[in-house]
Amino acid sequence: MEKQLTLSEKARFDAKIPRIQKELFEYAASLGGFRTLTDFIINAVQEKANEIIREHDTIITTEKDREIFFNAFNNPAEPNRKLIDTAKRYKKFIEDNK
Secondary structure (H helix, E strand, O other), X not given: OOOOOOHHHOOOOOOOXXXXXXXXXXXXXXHOOOOOHHHHHHHHHHHHHHHHHHHHHHHHHHHHHHHHXXXXXXXXXXXXXXXXXXXXXXXXXXXXXX
């Protein structure tokens, strides 16, 4: 789901934050080996955005899977010809090998 940006697609983002918070972020950026505070912030926000999207997608997938499972359980399809033939072969195999 990550989108790669080209230079022509970039946009500016500005934020005013308390000085103490900026100092904390700068300290974390330096400890993390980031070249600039901007690099650190972009990296952190990107990671968090990806995490939120993954969690959302997992929840949606889980809900859909649950719905499909319970629908199949509560409204089973009639067995098709292949399943009926396989069941007959299995029953004969069991009877022949008693």
